Amino acid sequence: MNPEEKTHNRALNVIAAYGAEQSAWPEEERGATLDALQSSDQLTEMLREAASLDRLLQRSARVATLDGAHLAQQIAHRVPQQLTLSQRLSRRLEVVAESLSSDAWKPALAASLTLSAGLAVGSTTYEPVEDWSQAEHYSFTVVGEEY
Amino acid sequence: MQAEEAKLVALVRKGDQRAYTDLVVRHLPAIEVYAKRIVNDDTLAQDIAQDVMVVLWQRSGDFNPDKARLTTWLHRIAHNRCIDIMRKRQREVNCDASDSEYPVVESETATDLQPIDVALMRLPESQRTALVLTYYQNLSNRDVAEIMNSSVRAVESLLVRARGNLKKQLETQL
Numbered sequence: 001m002n003p004e005e006k007t008h009n010r011a012l013n014v015i016a017a018y019g020a021e022q023s024a025w026p027e028e029e030r031g032a033t034l035d036a037l038q039s040s041d042q043l044t045e046m047l048r049e050a051a052s053l054d055r056l057l058q059r060s061a062r063v064a065t066l067d068g069a070h071l072a073q074q075i076a077h078r079v080p081q082q083l084t085l086s087q088r089l090s091r092r093l094e095v096v097a098e099s100l101s102s103d104a105w106k107p108a109l110a111a112s113l114t115l116s117a118g119l120a121v122g123s124t125t126y127e128p129v130e131d132w133s134q135a136e137h138y139s140f141t142v143v144g145e146e147y
Numbered sequence: 148m149q150a151e152e153a154k155l156v157a158l159v160r161k162g163d164q165r166a167y168t169d170l171v172v173r174h175l176p177a178i179e180v181y182a183k184r185i186v187n188d189d190t191l192a193q194d195i196a197q198d199v200m201v202v203l204w205q206r207s208g209d210f211n212p213d214k215a216r217l218t219t220w221l222h223r224i225a226h227n228r229c230i231d232i233m234r235k236r237q238r239e240v241n242c243d244a245s246d247s248e249y250p251v252v253e254s255e256t257a258t259d260l261q262p263i264d265v266a267l268m269r270l271p272e273s274q275r276t277a278l279v280l281t282y283y284q285n286l287s288n289r290d291v292a293e294i295m296n297s298s299v300r301a302v303e304s305l306l307v308r309a310r311g312n313l314k315k316q317l318e319t320q321l
Binding site: 019057059060064065070071073079091 | 162208259262264272304310
């Protein structure tokens with residue numbers, strides 16, 4: 001088969017599969033199909049037949065009736081998202097990163113620093129005033145008195 | 148468009164309802180009409196379209212913008228749902244038919260169907276799917292092959308047979 005016959009046959013196939021609308025033809029084959037059409041009565045006749053079928057296909061009466069915005073709201077409110085462990089982790093990390101990039105963390109950090117400093121100072125300087133060295137002796141005394 | 152939709156899907160993954168609504172408004176009509184043309188039952192088709200949108204909300208993390216366009220991914224989910232439903236329906240029809248001496252009539256819920264819609268419904272499922280995805284949904288042959296889990300060559304062959312079948316059915320109107 002010579003290249004011209006090959007192109008002609010391919011053009012036949014393209015029209016038979018995709019119809020008469022050039023925009024429906026595979027992009028990379030549009031040029032070659034149009035060239036083949038110019039030199040072939042058979043292809044022109046085939047294109048005419050394909051165009052009448054296309055016109056019938058356009059008469060289809062199917063229409064969409066669902067309200068997209070309403071449906072989206074319903075789904076988003078009622079259906080929980082299913083995330084994998086890694087997606088959940090990355091979502092948590094993003095939330096932490098976002099909160100760090102905003103100023104909301106500053107009062108919380110100030111409060112926790114103050115508390116930590118208070119605890120640190122308290123634990124190093126505090127000395128108990130009670131003398132517990134006699135505690136054991138004292139407790140035996142109390143128990144002995146009971147029996 | 149593709150990059151913008153990938154960004155919207157990334158927002159949906161984070162639970163952004165506005166991005167989700169935007170995507171549903173864009174894609175729901177095409178998915179609903181596609182399902183209507185495939186299953187020929189308006190209520191079932193709406194259920195399928197809603198299911199597809201639930202998947203978009205729940206499992207948007209499964210969508211990989213590097214591998215496919217969003218419309219292709221959504222059509223693939225719709226296609227699989229349609230196939231499941233039609234196979235289930237076929238099993239029920241076979242069961243009923245074995246109990247009855249009368250042939251079971253194809254169900255057509257819409258009464259105002261055009262002859263082309265009736266002719267489309269008479270096509271074998273794979274031919275109808277290939278034609279509807281290519282002609283009505285404006286998807287490329289590669290996208291259609293991906294949705295149908297097939298090759299471009301096989302899709303083309305289905306298209307040639309589908310158009311040939313339609314021509315025979317609608318001969319008087321051509």
